[in-house]
Amino acid sequence: MHKSKSMYPYYLVWPALIIYFIFFAFPALIGFYYSFTDWRLDRDTIQFVGWDNFKAIFSDKVLILALKNTLIFAVVTVIGKNIFGLLLAIGLNMKLKTRNVLRAVYFSPSILSILVISIIFTPILRTEGMINSLLGKLGLESLAQAWLTNPSIVVWTIAAVSIWQSVGFQMAIYLAGLQSISKEYYEAAKIDGASAWRSFTNITLPLLLPAININIMLTLIGGLKVFSEVYVLTGGGPGNASQVVGTIILRAFGEGNWGLGTAVNTLLFISVSVIAVPLIMFMRRKEVAE
Amino acid sequence: MKPKMRTIALSVIASTMALSLAACGSDNKGETAGESSNKNNSGSKSNVTLELAISKSSQDSPFIADWLLKEFETETGIKINLQLIPAEQSTTVLQTKLAVNEVPDLIQYNLASAVTDLNLERNFEILDNEPWVDRILNADVLSAYGNIYSFHVSQDTGMQGVVYNKDIFEELNLEIPTSYEEFLAVCEAIKASGVTPVFMPYKDAWAANIWPAAAFADYAAKNDPTLFDDINANKKNWTDIPELEGILDQQYQIFKLGYTNADVLSDSYDMAVGKFLNKEVAMMFMGDWLIQNIESQDPEMNLGLFAIPYGEDPTIGASPLGGQLFIPKNSKHIAEAKQYLAFIASPEIAQKIVDEERYVSNLSDVTTPEQPAYKQEIIDNYITPKKVTLTMDAHTVVDQNEWYRNLQDHFTGSITPKEVLENWDVKFKDLMKAKGVEGF
Numbered sequence: 001m002h003k004s005k006s007m008y009p010y011y012l013v014w015p016a017l018i019i020y021f022i023f024f025a026f027p028a029l030i031g032f033y034y035s036f037t038d039w040r041l042d043r044d045t046i047q048f049v050g051w052d053n054f055k056a057i058f059s060d061k062v063l064i065l066a067l068k069n070t071l072i073f074a075v076v077t078v079i080g081k082n083i084f085g086l087l088l089a090i091g092l093n094m095k096l097k098t099r100n101v102l103r104a105v106y107f108s109p110s111i112l113s114i115l116v117i118s119i120i121f122t123p124i125l126r127t128e129g130m131i132n133s134l135l136g137k138l139g140l141e142s143l144a145q146a147w148l149t150n151p152s153i154v155v156w157t158i159a160a161v162s163i164w165q166s167v168g169f170q171m172a173i174y175l176a177g178l179q180s181i182s183k184e185y186y187e188a189a190k191i192d193g194a195s196a197w198r199s200f201t202n203i204t205l206p207l208l209l210p211a212i213n214i215n216i217m218l219t220l221i222g223g224l225k226v227f228s229e230v231y232v233l234t235g236g237g238p239g240n241a242s243q244v245v246g247t248i249i250l251r252a253f254g255e256g257n258w259g260l261g262t263a264v265n266t267l268l269f270i271s272v273s274v275i276a277v278p279l280i281m282f283m284r285r286k287e288v289a290e
Numbered sequence: 291m292k293p294k295m296r297t298i299a300l301s302v303i304a305s306t307m308a309l310s311l312a313a314c315g316s317d318n319k320g321e322t323a324g325e326s327s328n329k330n331n332s333g334s335k336s337n338v339t340l341e342l343a344i345s346k347s348s349q350d351s352p353f354i355a356d357w358l359l360k361e362f363e364t365e366t367g368i369k370i371n372l373q374l375i376p377a378e379q380s381t382t383v384l385q386t387k388l389a390v391n392e393v394p395d396l397i398q399y400n401l402a403s404a405v406t407d408l409n410l411e412r413n414f415e416i417l418d419n420e421p422w423v424d425r426i427l428n429a430d431v432l433s434a435y436g437n438i439y440s441f442h443v444s445q446d447t448g449m450q451g452v453v454y455n456k457d458i459f460e461e462l463n464l465e466i467p468t469s470y471e472e473f474l475a476v477c478e479a480i481k482a483s484g485v486t487p488v489f490m491p492y493k494d495a496w497a498a499n500i501w502p503a504a505a506f507a508d509y510a511a512k513n514d515p516t517l518f519d520d521i522n523a524n525k526k527n528w529t530d531i532p533e534l535e536g537i538l539d540q541q542y543q544i545f546k547l548g549y550t551n552a553d554v555l556s557d558s559y560d561m562a563v564g565k566f567l568n569k570e571v572a573m574m575f576m577g578d579w580l581i582q583n584i585e586s587q588d589p590e591m592n593l594g595l596f597a598i599p600y601g602e603d604p605t606i607g608a609s610p611l612g613g614q615l616f617i618p619k620n621s622k623h624i625a626e627a628k629q630y631l632a633f634i635a636s637p638e639i640a641q642k643i644v645d646e647e648r649y650v651s652n653l654s655d656v657t658t659p660e661q662p663a664y665k666q667e668i669i670d671n672y673i674t675p676k677k678v679t680l681t682m683d684a685h686t687v688v689d690q691n692e693w694y695r696n697l698q699d700h701f702t703g704s705i706t707p708k709e710v711l712e713n714w715d716v717k718f719k720d721l722m723k724a725k726g727v728e729g730f
Contacts, residue, residue, distance in 0.1 A: 038724070041385055041389070041407070041409055042409045042725055126556045127556060149553070149555035149702065150702070151699075237555070237698055238555045238698050239699025239700075239702060241702065250382065251692075253385070253386075254381055254385075254691065256407065256409075256725075257724055258389075
């Protein structure tokens with residue numbers, strides 16, 4: 001790095017830092033404290049109760065189910081959004097006449113409100129809905145499912161909707177990454193007789209790592225913090241079959257059990273950090289400079 | 291990180307920040323508007339704007355009718371700003387507003403739920419000394435803990451049972467069933483005629499509660515009058531009474547025998563009116579408010595209500611009165627909010643509302659208009675012969691959502707009625723313990 005006069009003085013960072021502290025860091029810290037209390041709607045006083053809230057969390061079978069669902073959702077969406085996002089990006093990075101139109105088409109679901117998505121998908125996914133009647137017409141009745149009301153598949157359905165919605169966003173990031181790779185590498189590889197697959201694994205993938213890292217982090221954190229998709233499509237139902245950590249927090253708050261809700265929130269914060277921070281550091285080291 | 295990627299990352303972060311700031315911004319706007327109108331409070335007419343919070347599902351409430359708000363403003367200069375809260379979030383939003391002291395000046399809510407969800411005693415103003423109190427006929431429907439906490443011009447608590455299409459019953463020569471076996475026979479006959487006998491919109495989990503809430507209460511009143519008191523004092527468990535399992539199984543069997551819509555867990559309550567209007571369905575377990583909703587769309591519809599036929603000669607379920615107006619203790623404009631209640635309670639205005647809604651009047655100088663046929667029938671068949679029992683909801687003092695979710699789970703076929711009661715027993719005790727109820 002060559003020495004240059006810094007364009008802006010450091011004190012300009014203060015407004016952002018103050019906002020960050022007041023609206024994020026401070027509430028998060030206070031949250032740690034409240035998660036060890038019996039803070040409730042109908043109590044005037046708040047008492048310190050030690051680990052009680054956390055013990056309650058791990059003895060609640062609905063919460064264990066919610067943790068399991070959250071993990072399934074996170075893993076499935078990370079894989080789905082990234083693989084399909086990358087494939088779309090590679091496809092739409094080719095010289096197609098319609099590529100600008102197609103890019104816009106694939107990107108458009110990610111700017112839709114999740115409520116709109118729910119209004120579109122709820123009738124499609126009904127037992128008598130479009131997907132099942134389509135399967136019926138193709139002679140595949142045996143594949144028809146109660147997509148949103150069968151407890152054993154509902155989480156997968158929500159994950160699929162989530163992939164459909166945000167794959168265009170992942171595609172956009174991959175596209176930007178792909179376009180920043182210089183053509184010269186491919187030309188050199190071609191002269192050396194490399195196959196398309198070899199250029200993909202030895203040129204594209206390594207140089208795309210920063211984009212892959214960002215996408216994996218975004219989808220992983222988004223997956224672990226999932227709330228709105230589940231909330232609008234099933235509300236955690238049927239029964240508690242599709243509860244995730246996010247909806248459990250809402251449930252605890254709804255029951256007036258704010259201490260417990262905050263404890264679940266703290267747990268979520270810690271789990272996301274424990275998973276995300278080491279992963280970020282690991283992936284950073286793998287990045288190569290062009 | 292390469293410059294391009296950094297730009298992308300930065301713009302992602304920047305847009306997130308912008309969004310969260312925008313969200314804060316819109317909140318502040320409401321606040322300053324309220325304050326500035328407060329400062330201008332010097333003319334002969336008040337310039338106050340009252341904030342009235344109400345669930346979106348109650349948007350047809352007569353207390354927020356356009357003409358009423360306008361007349362109130364012309365008379366007093368006080369504006370009323372409505373805060374419509376999404377139905378499924380109304381509890382959470384109101385709890386949060388009360389907790390952080392960002393309170394509306396008026397809230398429309400159900401009294402019984404205000405006791406369980408909103409900490410009535412701590413958060414709301416006692417209205418015992420308001421000018422309209424002397425004219426109230428039935429103060430019980432507005433009171434809790436011995437004080438009047440809420441306001442309504444009606445004293446008509448909703449009745450819960452089986453809403454049915456009388457024309458279909460007549461065409462098929464069917465009688466009102468008074469036992470479970472008779473009910474199944476009625477279902478069979480209706481099904482044979484090509485109409486869906488029962489509409490179950492159990493995507494909305496609470497709708498699955500109408501059958502058990504009325505049946506449990508009737509069972510308790512006839513066989514075990516202290517049942518709910520014992521459960522609330524931890525002297526009995528929900529799992530102790532095998533008959534309750536039977537009642538849950540009855541409702542499930544109606545579905546299993548094919549007497550309902552196919553997709554009970556996908557269909558929601560808001561579809562009910564349409565299903566009745568199109569004569570696709572003949573019956574539904576619901577409150578009489580549904581009849582009013584349907585008949586307001588098509589006065590030709592001929593509907594009635596009978597008691598949940600879980601056993602011999604059942605009584606009809608009465609739900610606690612809902613839709614009252616409350617004034618939070620920390621409202622900035624308590625006097626003006628009280629003025630609004632007094633305005634609605636004035637004989638002329640109250641009469642207009644009571645007439646329009648065909649309420650059973652709760653004010654001594656406001657007359658009850660002629661009741662619709664279905665209501666008169668409920669009065670003749672159930673209320674006058676005293677065949678009415680308060681539903682289970684009136685006895686439950688904790689949040690019931692987990693109970694509803696278990697009922698819904700039952701309909702996925704993944705748990706048995708016994709497990710429904712076991713799960714609820716555990717949750718119920720947790721909630722009672724957390725609430726600090728004696729005995730838990």
